[in-house]
Amino acid sequence: MALFKKKKAKVSMEEAMYMETQAQLIWRKFKKHKLAMAGMVILIILYLVGFFSEFFATQDIAKRSTTAISMAPTKIHFVDAEGNFSLQPFVYGLKQEEDPVTWRKYYVEDTTQKYPLQFFYHGDPYKLLGFIPGDIHFFGTPQPDVFFPFGTDLSGRDLYSRVLSALRISLTTGLVGVFFTFILGCLFGGISGFYGGIADTIIQRVIEFLMSMPSIPLWMALAAAFPSTWSSLQTYFAITIILSLIGWTSLARVVRGKLLELRNEDFVTAARVAGASDGYIITKHLLPSFSSYLIVNVTLAIPGMILSETSLSFLGIGLTPPIVSLGVLLQDAQSINTVSMYPWMMIPGLFVVIAVLAFNFVGDGLRDAADPYK
């Protein structure tokens, strides 16, 4: 061992490239893929913001501002009504007025009151991650009921804070769902590819069967069967399990294909001759040699999960309030009347599109990077 270490210290830069681990090689190629890098940065930001949403939010997600119901996103000003410029942005207070003809209520800016926006102000108290108490918020104004970056919903709750909180739920549904998918896919794909024979035939038929099914109606039917007495956490896990019950098929196909390819390789035969057990060969030899493909497929499976969860929750048969996910937020935008009167209710949908796009870019970048033959 000492000998190897010594040698490693001496190698030149160029030689170092040949001694890099597979992960390092993939990273080197991945860095060149600009869209994928951009996607990764976006994802990191989204996950960070979602995870610490209480800190980044401007107020408590359940707080109802009775003076600001269905209000449009607040305009941020640098120049006030008298034309004075200030480097610190500010917002105006709002007052309600009524159209004398239609009696429809609407909000106008009250230019007599200015509320400067600031970083790290003391606002609504919260418990970060459920146990760290705090009241410092990232950006906004300490004055309640005036600053709503994305507007408010039908009951006067701040949409911006709710979207951030929803990101945490929606983005982790994808991860938890993919975790189950990963287990099922590896298990069935592994059995199918490693043992072959009758098990293979049966599993392949099951996969074909599941793939020829329209997934949304099936998910709907299964999700509707949940007892209404379940807690929101139970529903959350049940939804992710349902999504992965139908979604494991493509991963299983990849695992099987790769195993069939590898099973006759010399190093596997050598291990078998040396008396290694099946489990040992699978975990020590086979899995590491196609783990990069697994990572790629898992990355590409996450956006599908996020989309499905959003669709189900939007229809009201997935996650339900008080859990806040992007789909749950979009429930408010279900009718054409709401959408045309309060178009900002569609903002949560933009975040779905951004997150899914970012995952797709990262997945594509990984696929190109993980394939040494391209």
Place this chain on the structure above:
Amino acid sequence: MRKYIVKRFIYMIVLLAIMSVFAFVVIQLPPGDYLTSYIASLQQQMGEVDESVVLNLRKQYGMDRPMWQQYFLWMRNMFQGNFGESFQWRQPVKTLIATRMPMTIVLSLITLLFAYAVAVPIGIYSARHQYSIGDYVASILGFVGLATPSFFLALILMYYSNRYLGLSVGGFYSPEFQNAPWSFARLWDLCKHLPIPVIVIGLASMANVIRILRATLLDELKRPYVVAARARGLKENKMIYRYPVRVALNPIISSIGSILPSIVSGATVTAIVLDIPTVGSLLYNALLSQDMYLAGACVIMLTAITIVGTFISDILLVVVDPRIRLQ
């Protein structure tokens, strides 16, 4: 070839049978059985329900027998055209489905045709002009198409067409044509309502087809036979459409098997948002009110569309691709 078709046909029947078991499980899953809800709704309507009526109903639906017998009873009834009763609509499930099934199939087919009609030329263009501006625009559109949930796209299109074009959206017909007899005016009204759902449902599949076609055609264009054909002085257009495009279309035809399920899925969500009377929105309402016989029948009908569609695409593939015929 006949052997192949027979084999696929038997396979289709087996799939349908498995599907029916699944749908039956779906009916049984919710807490409490169908009859309890049915009787509750009867009570609401007529006050007290006679004990004998309840017993009769129990017998009619075979509730007093073991589970597997209930399944076969359900299947036998279905083959006789009796799908059970929807207590929400107070109508036989059969009539409810029969009024919506044709439009569901038509909508799926039009969407499928639309997706191919748009995607194939774009895919061919993208592959022939790799890395051109058009290619980039197509890929970006493809990415966005795959990333946008269909209901969200429906909302956006609804918003814009309502706001800027003043089109009435939702449903299949304007109110004045809802129950009118067939006429050209009604057909024209239908045509005006179709574009939004068709675009919304078709976009994701379109993006998929463009991706597959572009990738396979790019592979084909690198093959020696293309170089040989060019070297012999074949006209570029003629050469491309006669040989590589024909090869590249095969995976597209076999992809009907995976695209049809996604269209039926997308159509279900879109129909609910746009309030289109298809089997998908019927299923949604049935699930919300736990009208389980109706829900089960809807699940069977929707999956039958994809299973039968896959069977047809398998046969199409044999006709188009001689390599499979010879196997």
